[in-house]
Amino acid sequence: MLSNIVGETATLIVRSTFTAHARSVIHVMSERDAIEKTEGYPVTIRSLGEDLAALGVTKDIVLLAHSSLSSLGWVCGGPMAVVMALEEAVGEKGTLVMPTHSGDFSEPSLWRNPPVPKEWWETIRNTMPAFDANMTPTRGMGAIPECFRKQSGTLRGNHPTDSFAARGPLAHIIVGNQPVDFPMGENSPLARIYDLDGWVILIGVGFQCATSLHLAETRSDNPCKKTVERGGPMTINGKRRWVRFNDIEWDDSDFDDVGAAFMESGMVRRGRLGCGIGLLMSQRSLVDYATRWMSENRE
Numbered sequence: 001m002l003s004n005i006v007g008e009t010a011t012l013i014v015r016s017t018f019t020a021h022a023r024s025v026i027h028v029m030s031e032r033d034a035i036e037k038t039e040g041y042p043v044t045i046r047s048l049g050e051d052l053a054a055l056g057v058t059k060d061i062v063l064l065a066h067s068s069l070s071s072l073g074w075v076c077g078g079p080m081a082v083v084m085a086l087e088e089a090v091g092e093k094g095t096l097v098m099p100t101h102s103g104d105f106s107e108p109s110l111w112r113n114p115p116v117p118k119e120w121w122e123t124i125r126n127t128m129p130a131f132d133a134n135m136t137p138t139r140g141m142g143a144i145p146e147c148f149r150k151q152s153g154t155l156r157g158n159h160p161t162d163s164f165a166a167r168g169p170l171a172h173i174i175v176g177n178q179p180v181d182f183p184m185g186e187n188s189p190l191a192r193i194y195d196l197d198g199w200v201i202l203i204g205v206g207f208q209c210a211t212s213l214h215l216a217e218t219r220s221d222n223p224c225k226k227t228v229e230r231g232g233p234m235t236i237n238g239k240r241r242w243v244r245f246n247d248i249e250w251d252d253s254d255f256d257d258v259g260a261a262f263m264e265s266g267m268v269r270r271g272r273l274g275c276g277i278g279l280l281m282s283q284r285s286l287v288d289y290a291t292r293w294m295s296e297n298r299e
Contacts, residue, residue, distance in 0.1 A: 001131065007234075009188035009200070011022040020145045024137065026091070026159070028176075028238045029070035031061070031074070032224050033070075034070065034073055034074040035074045037073045037074070037275050038073035039073075039275065040075075040163065040202030040274055042074050042075070042076045043072050043073050043075045043076065043081075043274040043275065044075075044076045044077075044081065044167075045076075045077065045081045045084050046239070047083065047274070048072070048075075048081070048085035048251075048273065048274060049088055049089055050087060050201055051271065051272055051273045051274065051278070052086070052089040052273070052278075053089065053147065053156075054271055054272075054274065055095060055201075055269055055271035055280050056269045056271075056280050057081055057086075057089045057090065057093035057136075057199075057201065057280060058090075059089075059090065059093065059094055059096050060090070060091055060094045061090055061198065061199055062090075062094065062095045062097065062168075062170060062174070062196045062197075062198030062199065063089075063090050063095070063096055063097065063192075063198065063200075064098070064099075064198060064199070064200045064201070064211075064212065064283060065069055065086055065096065065097070065098050065099045065144070065156060065195055065200075065201050065203060065204035066098075066103060066200070066202050066205050066210060066211070067082065067098075067142060067144040067145070067204065067205065067208040068142060068201065068203060068204035068205050068276070069082065069142060069144055069151060069205065069207070070204070070271070071204020071273075071274070071275070071276035071277070072103075072203070072273060072275060072276050073274045073275030073276070074085075075271040075274065077245070078143065078147075078148035079142075079143040079144045079146070080147055080258050082144050082147075082187065082203075082292075083144060083147050083151065084149045087167065088166065088199045090098055093168075093169060094168055095166055095167065095169060095174065095198075096167050096168055096169040096170030097146040097147050097164055097165070097166040097171075097174055097175070097189065097193060097198070098146070098162045098164065098165065098166075098192075098260075099141060099145060099162075099163075099164055099211050100138045100141060100145050100146075100148075100149045100156055100157075100165045101138060101140070101141060101161060101163065102136050102137065102138055102139050102160065102162060102163065102298045103161055103163050104135060104139045104163060104228060104246070105128065105131050105139065105160045105161055105232050106160070106161045106231065106232050107125075107231040107235060108120065108121045108124040108125065108202070108268045109121050109231070110230065111287070125231070125233075125242045126242070128233045128242075129240070130233045130234055130235040130237075131159075131160035131233055131234055132231060132235075133156040133157070133158055133163065134156075143190050144203075145165070148165060148167070148211075149165040149293075151167065154166070154167045154171075155171040155172060155175055155176065156175065156177040156246050157175040157176070157189065158178065158234070159178050159183050160180075160232030160233060160234050161183070161230065161232050162178075162183040162184060163175070163178070164189040164190075166189070169197060173192055173196070174189045174192045174193060175189050175191040175192075180234075180243060180245040182218070182246060182247055182248065183245075183247065184211065184214035184215055184217075184218065184247075184248070184250070185215070185218045185248070186215075186218065186219075187291070188215065188232070189210050189212060190215040190287075191215060193212070193283050193285050194212075194215065194283055194287055197282070197283075197284055198283045198284075198285060199275055199280060199282055199283055200280070200281050200283045200292065201278060201280050201284075202277065202279040202280075203273055203276070203278050204261060204273070204276040204277065204278070206255075206256060207255045207256055207258060207259025207260075207262070208252060208255045208256055208259075210255065210259065210286070212286055212287050212290075213252070213255050213258060213287075213290050214248075214250055214252075214281050215287050215288035216258075216286075216291040216293075216294055217248060217250060217251070217294060218248060218299065219287070219291045219294045220291050220298065221295040222294060222295065222298050224299070225245070225248060225254075226248070226249040227246050227248060227249070227257075228246070228247055228249045229245070229246060229247075230244070230245055230246075230247050231243060231244045231245065232245075232248070243298055254294075254297070255291050256299070257297075258261065258289075258293050258294070260270065260279070260291045260292075260294060261289075262286060262289050262290065263279075266282055267282065267285045267286075267289070267290060268280070268281045269281065284298065
């Protein structure tokens with residue numbers, strides 16, 4: 001089972017919308033737990049770099065990283081060290097990308113875990129601060145993307161709910177022009193990574209976290225796909241506005257099934273990262289495989 005591949009990690013579910021990709025999952029582990037999990041010496045920038053190289057991460061690539069800090073054990077330097085190790089792994093000519101979603105800057109009527117009273121909805125729409133790429137925190141993404149998006153020189157897209165951040169020579173191409181409508185679709189950062197023949201690394205997380213599978217959903221031949229209206233606060237022409245936009249009604253209920261089948265294809269590299277497991281794969285191969293799988297298996 002895929003859960004055996006990525007290891008057992010305690011999780012806490014926090015607020016989510018009905019759209020599946022907005023579900024927030026935070027991996028919970030105390031520092032004492034991390035110390036006890038770590039055998040031998042602490043995990044360091046250097047040891048992570050060696051693990052990343054052994055896994056197959058090479059210089060000059062575009063790399064989309066999904067991560068769980070707790071999966072790595074006790075890391076000397078915490079999320080900062082992981083970000084530095086990833087940046088060193090792809091090199092100065094490579095581009096590192098991470099999801100920096102902010103699901104709580106979204107349409108309140110769609111919040112489910114927990115919901116808020118209906119009487120609050122209009123107040124939230126009218127008063128929630130406009131999304132700010134520099135100030136708005138991520139939600140449910142974990143410590144590593146939050147650290148990465150704050151780093152000087154990292155470029156974050158301007159989507160109120162589904163932004164990505166990137167650092168490197170191709171950062172602007174990937175995240176600079178994300179559309180408000182269909183933020184995971186054909187004009188999204190995910191599609192630009194596909195065009196650039198980028199890679200995906202799963203650091204201690206499963207395919208449930210692989211946002212590239214939403215691009216596959218967009219491309220799959222599925223007559224049940226629905227378009228829904230969502231919303232979020234943005235700054236338009238210098239003024240704060242509540243912006244409504246179109247999106248697909250995402251469904252990640254079978255992402256683990258897609259991932260398990262893709263693992264069997266032999267196109268995934270698996271290796272140790274710190275005290276956990278890393279999975280490395282071509283994003284184009286993953287999206288193409290998942291597009292076919294969803295077209296054939298989704299009713």
